[in-house]
Amino acid sequence: MHAPTAESLAERLLRADRAALARLISWAENGDARFSAALDRVYSRVGRAARTGFTGPPGAGKSTLVNEVAKAYRGRGATVGVLAVDPSSPFSGGALLGDRIRMEERTLDPGVFIRSMASRESHGGVAQATVDACDVMDAFGLAEILIETVGVGQAEYDVVAVADTVVVVLCPGAGDGIQAMKAGLLEVADVLVVNKSDLPGADRLARDLDEAVHVRFGREQAFPVPVVSLCASSGEGVAELLEAVDGHRAWLAARDLPAARLAKRAERVRKTVDAEVSLALWGRRGWGAFVAAELAAGLAPHRVARELGRRVSETLPPAPGAPESNFRGERA
Amino acid sequence: MSTRRIRVLIGKPGLDGHDRGAKIVATALRDAGMEVVYTGLHQTPEMIAEVAVQEDVDVVGLSILSGAHLSLFPRVRKELLARDMGHVVLTGGGIIPAEDVASLEQQGYAKLFGPGTRTEDIATWIQAEMQRRWSDEGAAR
């Protein structure tokens, strides 16, 4: 395992070497320069896996549920990959990754691969490494990929970028319906789960959510979000959840899943390029210092911005096949 | 831009449920900037090794207060080697008499920490160990 190359890891990944899969995910997380070369070599095999995201407030039972869902998919004969994201400490950058505790039963199943990830710097970073990790799991041949994120802050939007189907998990008590709506959780849901149906208040929450998703306006084209009540700790109701997820997949397939996926991938390319360009611009190319000097000299920010924006966009090459005149025309 | 973080697995092999030390160390390593996978209680050596593979950890730290260290530590190491994970730094702590520490350190455990150890010293030791390995690795590349 010492200093492997992109080629050797890619080759081992295709031979179903779990350590190679694990190392590629580390490369993705670390922004290792070798990652993209390795992904290139296996990218033709990406796109076969179904990706389901699980989000919701801490303690709602996501990990417990992911464990049960993994078990159910194994029962259908599918292999399963799990990515469990926990927050990084804003103070030290370290993280405690403990979701596996709830998934212990799956540890020794050769058809399951579980990976914990820290969110690291949250701006786009979560989505980036998570998508990359999903891709290598996909190339490895795992059929069902389950992604667990913490339902606070940015995470729920990131999970949309990663998953084909988003399951929002709530439970009575701590994360009630109103709070979930306020947090924007309902917006991202393709399927709503009311977990802990064994506890008082679960029926009530399910009714409230049912009402909430059906009175939304302007969603005629949208998938009718089902509300599934279940008890993750006993597994009761998990079969119904799988049916609901199947329903969403069928709905996507009947429309254009490929288009939706392509749009997500385009978004991902944009984000990566944005990040790279801005890094180069403000750092290596020295524009950060230039701006600071201009401002210090008393120029107004909007003027500095306009000037810089003009100079930068002038130097941008047109995409192959794009009519150059258009570009010039815009400026006129 | 490469941002590599030290990944550590803190494991509790065997049946003993005393996890005060393991959880304090896990928390302290998090506060020292590491990513710490904690798998909970009552793990078999096989489980610990399998998690180490999937999580691609750099370090495995075991906590044992059950007196079963002479059986459990070597078994975890054996399972790791069987999975081609010989590069992982092995460490641990618990109630382990000095003569057993010496014997385990000869069997491939880089360092064992006794009762009363400062968590800061554990973090510093891991950081130094990883720095050394990473610079060796860099030189090899």
Add this chain to the structure above:
Amino acid sequence: MTKQAKRGPVSSTSSADPRALWEAELAAARLRGAEFSTVSQSPLQALYGPAEAPLDYERDLGYPGQFPFTRGVHPTMYRGRLWTMRQFAGFGSAQQTNERFKYLLGLGQTGLSTAFDFPTLMGYDSDHAFAEGEVGQVGVAISSLEDMQRLMDGIPMAEVSTSMTINGPAPILLAFYIACGERQGVDPRELRGTVQNDILKEFQAQHAWLVPPIPALRMITDVMGYCAERVPQWNTISISGYHIREAGSTAAQELAFTLANGMEYVRRGVAAGLNVDDFAPRLSFFFDSHIDFFEEIAKFRAARRIWARKLRDEFGAKDPRSWMVRFHTQTAGVTLTAQQPENNIVRTAFEALAAVLGGTQSLHTNSMDETYALPTEKAVKIALRTQQLIAEETEVANVIDPLAGSYFVEAETSRLEQEALATFAEIERRGGVVACIDSGWIQKEIHRSAVLYQRAVELRRKKIVGVNCYEEPDGDATPLELHRIDASVETDQRARLADLRRRRDGARARRELEAIRAACRSRENLLARFVAAAHADCTLGEIADVLRQEFGIYKEPKIL
């Protein structure tokens, strides 16, 4: 006059009252660089007076043996009878522990206390794969009724009182004990002793569980019901703060979580149809005695007062025995250091003294070498002698609750009581003890305190001699004689189990196991079934497997 004049400007305010004078002097003085707080990091004043300890004597203190029992549960306390000196012992095979028991009884110990190994504590037989390397290591391995018979061989079960420190599989071990007595010809009505059987604190702190909380609580009410009828002298639960404290809690948390657990058992018993006065008198408690002398004494006194008020006023218990906190104490294992281990003798002596001044009913004193391995005979003897010395030489056992009326001790007693009441309210707000276990809230609180204490030690705000002050190079290399468990214990145990499985009536054993399965699914009393299964030589692991299949296994919540 001249003396005062020399004191300078402070004394010139001669009109000031003495209190203000003292305060001014204290404020002006240079104090040593220490943190003035309890070991639980609760702040302390330099001086306590009547203002800090407003008491209504009759209401808050009363008399020994009378409500609210702040001063003790017996009218005579140690003038009637000294506390029971009960050293926790167990290691290796049943036969080895039986020998240690006899050694301790020979030294003048007055009760037995059994430590089990981890496989037994988790409900696995010695020949299970999970048991590899752990058999007999931290306690004795008991997998069958025959093992229990070897443990109690030659010990008159009608006379000696036995405590068994086990929780998840407690009902099964109690069944072995009852059946063992029957084989010795002892009526269950004559058996005296305690089974820890406190599953709530297992989920919170010690983590030796068998099945999830709800079925585990049902087995506990089964034990309470069965014993109320047939083993009336048995203490059915020892509600334990010890492990909560050792897991890192503060004194106030130990007190609050333990009593909250106790109240939960009472609620469950009542909900199961038992009359509170039929089982509450058989509930006993088990606390830690930590190194902070006064805080500990106050904790024991507060425990008695809180429980008495709760049981009488909230649970409506009529029998005064239901109101009493009778408790066992163990000196704090976590305060022992591997460095300069002889110092542990001194620590243990202070802790033991606090337990006695706090009115404990029985006491275990730790041995100096327990941070290395199992205690040696010599270390155990010194630990027991420490108690005997307190009892016989120091003369502290002559006066009941001697620290009552100390402004400081009374203020601490009230502070701990108030903190416990606030914690009860918080637990209630979070849906009760079981919900707090499920969400991990209690575990998180304990972990937080453990981290805060560790930090204080690393910053030297809390001192530990030999660890962060007065260190000696090689202080932890002091060679102590080590007590090791021979590997033959495990192989012999396996062989004995294989032999038992060959000899016994297999069909009968299978029938008894199926009867347990049926009882799991009905309301039949499980302890009654376990006793029958014990007589049919079903093993601990076989019975526990049925329970795990029927009730499921437990996985802890993520709390980090």
